[in-house]
Amino acid sequence: GLSVFGTLKHGKTDAASLEPAAKHKPIAYPRPDGVLTFDRLSSVFLSNTNHEEDQPVHLKVKDMQLQKRSEHDIYAGPSTRYCPAGVYEWVEKDGEDVFVINAQNCVHCKTCDIKDSNQNITWVPPQGGEGPVYQNM
Numbered sequence: 001g002l003s004v005f006g007t008l009k010h011g012k013t014d015a016a017s018l019e020p021a022a023k024h025k026p027i028a029y030p031r032p033d034g035v036l037t038f039d040r041l042s043s044v045f046l047s048n049t050n051h052e053e054d055q056p057v058h059l060k061v062k063d064m065q066l067q068k069r070s071e072h073d074i075y076a077g078p079s080t081r082y083c084p085a086g087v088y089e090w091v092e093k094d095g096e097d098v099f100v101i102n103a104q105n106c107v108h109c110k111t112c113d114i115k116d117s118n119q120n121i122t123w124v125p126p127q128g129g130e131g132p133v134y135q136n137m
Contacts, residue, residue, distance in 0.1 A: 018117040021076030040086040041105070057103045058126040059087065059112065067099050070118050082115050 010017065032039045061067055071077060072090055079088035085107045089100045106126070113123040 014115045015117050015119055018075055018078060018115070020074050040084065057101060058124050059101050059103050059106065060122045060124060061099065061101070062120050062122065063118075064099060066118055066120050068097070071116070071120070072097055072099070075117055079112060079116065079121070082111050084109060084111065088112070 030037075032042075034042075071079060077088075077090045080086075080090060085105045087102050087105050089102065090097045091100045092098070108123070108126070110123045112121040
């Protein structure tokens with residue numbers, strides 16, 4: 001049914017509604033035009049979120065083996081797509097795909113905490129608690 005806010009209830013959490021990549025075709029999105037659409041890192045830059053270089057990482061992965069076995073092998077790395085700031089990457093290192101967290105790009109939207117199919121990524125408040133500082137809003 002429809003709620004008063006117009007949102008369709010689907011009875012599952014975001015994390016539980018992810019389907020294996022094998023059931024879907026990749027979407028070919030057009031490249032950002034720099035006028036109406038922008039690349040991720042430009043958008044992260046505009047958010048003016050700042051992290052001290054040496055602060056502890058505030059994005060915790062409970063089980064790296066599970067991340068590889070499930071997030072990568074079954075779901076084809078959705079964290080690389082759902083994160084608006086390009087924080088997560090699967091990078092090949094010595095013939096092995098390795099999960100890389102670019103925590104300094106994080107804009108604290110908590111999508112990873114909500115959307116990760118295994119609930120394996122936990123967002124904790126960063127040291128200092130700074131969030132985005134949009135200058136012209």
